[in-house]
Amino acid sequence: MAPPGAAVVTGTTPGQLPGITQPVPGVFSMFPFAGTQASLLFFAGLPTMPAQAMTQQATRHARRVYVGGLPPLANEQTIATFFSQVMSAIGGNTAGPGDAVVNVYINQEKKFAFVEMRTVEEASNAMALDGIIFEGVSVRVRRPSDYNPSMAATLGPSQPSPHLNLAAVGLTPGAAGGADGPDRIFVGGLPYYLTEGQIKELLESFGPLRGFDLVKDRDTGNSKGYGFCVYQDPAVTDVACAALNGLKMGDKTLTVRRATASVHSGQPKPDQANVLAQAQQQIALQLALQGAPYYNMMMPGVDNGMTMPETPTKVVCLKQVVSPDELKEDDEYEEILEDMREECGKYGSVATLVLPRPKSNGEEVAGVGKVFVEYATIEEAIKAKNSLNGRKFGGNIVAAVYFPEDKFLQGEYNVEPASS
Numbered sequence: 001m002a003p004p005g006a007a008v009v010t011g012t013t014p015g016q017l018p019g020i021t022q023p024v025p026g027v028f029s030m031f032p033f034a035g036t037q038a039s040l041l042f043f044a045g046l047p048t049m050p051a052q053a054m055t056q057q058a059t060r061h062a063r064r065v066y067v068g069g070l071p072p073l074a075n076e077q078t079i080a081t082f083f084s085q086v087m088s089a090i091g092g093n094t095a096g097p098g099d100a101v102v103n104v105y106i107n108q109e110k111k112f113a114f115v116e117m118r119t120v121e122e123a124s125n126a127m128a129l130d131g132i133i134f135e136g137v138s139v140r141v142r143r144p145s146d147y148n149p150s151m152a153a154t155l156g157p158s159q160p161s162p163h164l165n166l167a168a169v170g171l172t173p174g175a176a177g178g179a180d181g182p183d184r185i186f187v188g189g190l191p192y193y194l195t196e197g198q199i200k201e202l203l204e205s206f207g208p209l210r211g212f213d214l215v216k217d218r219d220t221g222n223s224k225g226y227g228f229c230v231y232q233d234p235a236v237t238d239v240a241c242a243a244l245n246g247l248k249m250g251d252k253t254l255t256v257r258r259a260t261a262s263v264h265s266g267q268p269k270p271d272q273a274n275v276l277a278q279a280q281q282q283i284a285l286q287l288a289l290q291g292a293p294y295y296n297m298m299m300p301g302v303d304n305g306m307t308m309p310e311t312p313t314k315v316v317c318l319k320q321v322v323s324p325d326e327l328k329e330d331d332e333y334e335e336i337l338e339d340m341r342e343e344c345g346k347y348g349s350v351a352t353l354v355l356p357r358p359k360s361n362g363e364e365v366a367g368v369g370k371v372f373v374e375y376a377t378i379e380e381a382i383k384a385k386n387s388l389n390g391r392k393f394g395g396n397i398v399a400a401v402y403f404p405e406d407k408f409l410q411g412e413y414n415v416e417p418a419s420s
Contacts, residue, residue: 058155059120059155060116061144061146061147061148061151061152062120062123062147062148062151062152062155062156062158063116063117063118063119063120063122063123064114064115064116064117064123064144064147065114065115065117065123065126065127065141065142065143065144066112066113066114066140066141066142066143066144066145067079067083067112067113067114067115067139067140067141068111068112068139068140068142069111069112069137069138069139069140070106070111070112070113070134070137070139071134071135071136071137072111073135074106074113074134074135075106076104076105076106076113078135079101079104079106079113079115079134080099080101080103080104080115082134082135083100083101083115083126083129084099084100084101086129086132086169087100087101087117087122087125087126088100089165089168089169090125090128090129090164090165090166090168090169091161091163091164091165092122092125092126092128092160092161092164093122094119094121094122094125094161095118095119095121095122098118100117100118100122100126101115101116101117101118102116102117102118103115103116104116114144119156120152120155120156120157121156121157121161124156124157124158124159124160124161125160125161125164126141126160127141127142127143127159127160128160128164128166128171129141129169129171130142130211131171132169132170132171133170140213142213183230183231183234183237183258184228184229184230184258184259185228185229185230185231185237185240185241185256185257185258185259186226186228186255186256186257186258186259187199187203187226187227187228187229187244187254187255187256188225188226188254188255188256189225189226189249189252189253189254189255190214190223190225190226190227190249190252190254191225191249191250191252192222192223192225194223194249196212196214196223199212199214199227200212202244203229203240203244206231206236206239206240206243207231207232207233207236207240208231208232208233209229209230209231209232210230210231210232211228211229211230212227212228212229212230213227213228213229214227215227215228225252228259237258238258240256241256241257241258244256245257311402312378312381312382312385312402313378313381313402313403313404313405314351314374314375314376314377314378314380314381314405315372315373315374315375315381315402315403315404315405315408316344316372316373316375316381316384316385316388316400316401316402316403317370317371317372317373317400317401317402317403318340318370318371318372318373318388318393318398318399318400319369319370319398319399319400319401320369320396320397320398320399321340321369321370321371321393321396321398322336322355322369322371322393322396323369324357324358324368324369327355327357327358327368328357328358328360333355333357336355337353337355340353340355340371340373341353343388343393344371344373344384344388346387347375347380347383347384347387347388348375348376348377348379348380348381348383348384349375349376349377349380350373350374350375350376351374351375351376352372352373352374353371353372353373353374354367354371354372354408354413355371355372356368356369356370356372356413366412366413366414367413367414370413372403372408372413374405374408381402384400385400385401385402386400388400389401403415
């Protein structure tokens with residue numbers, strides 16, 4: 001019955017709302033009120049998660065930081081108080097007055113904690129605190145394993161503010177931490193006997209690091225044989241990857257590549273060849289200065305040694321090209337000389353080409369059987385060496401290696417270049 005004064009709706013079945021299709025008997029309808037104003041009333045009565053709580057959940061991965069290597073007596077309260085005070089001291093509290101830390105979860109057995117900040121920006125600022133002294137111990141500050149860089153980039157700044165006053169808490173800007181970001185490098189295949197300092201010295205041959213993180217076993221503290229690093233100058237990222245990837249270290253082979261997908265080619269640009277050459281020379285020099293045990297361990301040609309990549313020069317030496325007998329006749333010598341000049345000229349401007357030949361009196365001549373090609377630039381020499389090595393010339397498989405420029409200029413062709 002309709003209440004007094006209400007219009008009587010005709011053509012409906014008792015218990016059915018007007019304009020609603022009656023469900024077929026025996027068929028379950030999940031949303032019986034869909035498409036009507038009644039649906040708003042129906043869902044309004046259901047418990048829903050507040051918008052603020054939904055936002056906090058979605059940003060939690062970007063608002064938390066991992067803190068490892070905690071001192072034995074650390075607890076949730078001391079951690080929260082310490083990091084809130086430190087964040088205030090460096091000017092990292094961008095959300096206004098109050099404590100930056102809103103929650104701490106600690107694993108006493110493993111000596112690490114997850115510290116949750118108020119905002120994404122404050123969590124990024126906290127990344128600058130890596131290496132800070134907490135209760136007499138230097139702690140590690142990292143992103144948690146569930147951190148999603150691409151998603152975090154849409155939520156707020158992903159790098160610490162450059163205006164933080166790190167000196168107020170005894171830290172040097174850029175000295176530690178921050179092994180995250182689009183130019184993050186994965187370094188795998190590291191021998192377990194290498195110390196963290198030795199690995200950093202190798203990596204820093206290409207430039208100062210903004211962050212370095214050697215992954216260690218939580219129980220033993222020993223290296224797991226891999227880590228991550230980020231250079232202060234992103235321009236050397238691909239140079240370092242190209243130079244170090246595939247490097248032999250004892251019975252290990254390094255795997256060095258970008259840790260995240262990138263539009264970069266993964267190969268050094270031509271204008272970075274000089275940086276690559278200087279870095280490789282610096283690597284060899286640093287290893288030589290490490291002292292006898294480390295030097296013997298790392299240098300090529302010895303047991304457990306590291307085969308250093310060749311240092312590029314403007315001079316390429318082609319070995320196993322011709323035999324001394326092929327160079328005795330003038331006509332044949334000139335023909336081979338012209339063929340080599342034409343072939344080597346495909347890769348750059350040939351400044352000088354030397355093809356030593358035996359003397360008629362039988363006197364020994366240095367460099368017979370080799371071809372020495374000086375290019376105008378190191379970039380051209382690199383291209384030629386990579387292209388000519390392994391090629392066939394007159395039935396012979398060519399071995400192309402770099403040759404010392406000073407020895408070439410002095411005509412000392414008896415120097416045996418490094419094997420390819």
